[in-house]
Amino acid sequence: MIGVNSSPPLPIDYLYNFAKELFIHSGYVYFPLLFDPDVEKELKASGLCSRQHVEIENSSSNILLRDRESWFVKGMSLESFVSSYEKLAPESYNQHLEALYKELPFLSSIDDNPITDKLCTIILEILPYFVSKNRRHERKKLTRDEVLELVSEKLNIPPVLPEHARRILNIEKLRVALNSLSKARPTCSKLPSGIVSKTEFEHWFSESLKAEIIKNERRKIKRSIASREKFARINEKVLAVLFFAAEKGSLEIEGFGFFATEHEGEFIIYKRTGEYALKDYYGRIYMFPDCRVAIRTNGTLDPFVIENYKHPFLQKHAPGQKICMRNTLLPSTFTAQNAIFAIQEGISALLYGYKYRKRNGYHSLDSIPMPGSTVTFDDYMVPKDHPRILRGEVLVTNEFR
């Protein structure tokens, strides 16, 4: 039961496997005390050994208990052991979960909703910001729904929700499952105080774990119902976009995009900088290629460049480098506002952060190489009267710094 997972065993596994019997007291499980000369010395010093009986007080603070000649040491709370078993031994928990799925087959037929909260945030809040921003020159500012309709048109997403999506969003099935689960609630007996054999303990544990799993599944279904109810208020066209993105795992429109990472439910969101030019100390122009400034939805929101790229604010010429943000305080939790802020700060650093007078950053654009630097920008140098610059297609973004 314990230690089924392949990860290194917890110290508790050793104690548990060693024990033939356990002691239950005040909601805690006590393990047989292991001996060595130091433990024996401490026991003697405490004077507990000389007493005929070590009182079992009616409190949970007792560390050591003695029952006749056997000593027991306080282990863990039974309640927290059952409730944290999913994290303590995930593989064993999944085995119990699969056993429950066999017993209650309707649980396994519940489809997971592919539209996660993070995906909703990206499509409903972050995407409209960046896409509508590109169209500011147009007279009318687009609303969120208009942006999503535009996305739907551009990506040729059929405006009708596919049949399987309708099935996934069907709440009725979930309600039936919730009712059936309420009826399947097992009767969980209480473990008696005092010495219990390992078999008794394991029997109690499997019953309690089953009750805990059912509780967790109920909570999960309730959460699913709530999230699906939220979708009922959303326009079908928007839902179609959400499903399209969830199934495809990636999307790009007008320089803004995202794709799924190896971690389930997590994404990398990016915005393309487009081509831009920077000026050096001597007024020479360097034209930089387009790159994607991205953030991850898990972990810190440090902006980085996806491509193999070089820039004064990037340490090397390599892919996936974090942009030097110096004193900018970046948020660490993923929200639409924080993600927009982090991406914009990253783009601003690349486009407007380099001051040609100060030559700030890891590298200087000038041909004078910085000590220890191997990155040079000579290959990006273009004449001042480059046709694309003259036409205004590529802007020198640090002109006035």
Add this chain to the structure above:
Amino acid sequence: MNLLDKIKKAREKGKASIGVNSLNTVIAIIEAYSLDSNFLRFLDASPYLIVERKNTGSRFTRKPDLRIPIFPLTSRRNYLLAKQVIEAIGNPYIRFSRAPEEVYLSKFLYRENPSISHDELRNYHFEILLRREIDKKKSKNRFQ
């Protein structure tokens, strides 16, 4: 005594070496071979019986491999048994034994020759060493 004095005193005292001692060894053997109190009765038997019996088989007994933990946490029953074993046949060779048989033979080996090198004790089965000591004694008596 302030913290600085305590640190100075501890440094002067030097580090106590954490090594394998007799108790750790006996506990490891008890756990590995699931020994019980019957082992104490076995310790009373004569060594020569075993040496004679073994003579009929292979001449070279291989020293068994056994990992001795530095910290010997064990159940109270094993701990008390280990202490009783050490009380019964306490000798400096016990910590080089790796099997119940060697624990038992250590007492007689120490009696025959208390100055066997640690390297030999670590690498050769006590039965071989004991047989060698007995042979040495026999040849000495013959010459006398």
